[in-house]
Amino acid sequence: MPELPEVEVTRRALAPEVEGGVVREVVLRERRLRWPVPAGLAQRLAGRQVLRLERRGKYLLWRFEHGTLISHLGMSGSWRVYREAPPPGRHDHLDMIVEHADGTRVLRMTDPRRFGALLWSGGGEHILQRSALFARLGIEPFDPRFDGALLHQRTRGRRIAIKQALLAGEIVVGVGNIYASESLFEAGIDPRTAAGRLSRPRCARLAQAIRAVLARAIEAGGSSMRDFIGADGRSGCFMRDAWVYGQNGLICRRCRVGRIRRIVQSQRATYFCPHCQRR
């Protein structure tokens, strides 16, 4: 499932291909995604310039002068850029043909399981940010305001385990299951620790670890940017370097003493080193 790093890698790869370009045509072959694709989307975008391609959480925001196209990769979605597109396959639901300074590009959205989304927001920025999709999202991990102090403040009084608090995405977005295990390992925090019991220095270490882990995952994805864009392959890239995730029963590579344990929290697997990570 594409996580924040895969979406950010997608954004970085697509942005230079579309920003400043003008949409010549949108070919929509399947409207039944997670939510129905709004009627008239193709007409709404034709002839319009893509100003910027941004990301919020796992959503890509295609900024136009008259509104924002919101796309999500769901469970199995991906975008690919072509100079000349091959004939569409049955899971290629949308082509956006963009005239760019360097020539024509075809941006193709593929999504076999159809949990992805294509939505339109014609309102202003404040309406978009208050919409049901975005209102409850936590801060971006690379926002400079995300630090130990904020993490400390937002976890006070919370008895929920820190791993689950991170996964919920309401404090900070983008810390998916793999990244939560890896970040807590790097910060030396037992994933079962009550969020509200973390000291301020430990919150600072955790905030830093989250940023470092996500930055590495983005970098791992960036290295394979040329063969765009199978989102799954890239989490695989990162997984090879995982300290704890998927390492159940193995000796911890950092302390060489602890044996990595796998537990289940809220039906999600958590991996940790009982020697390196403390409550």
Ligand SMILES: [Zn+2]
């Ligand atoms: Zn260890």
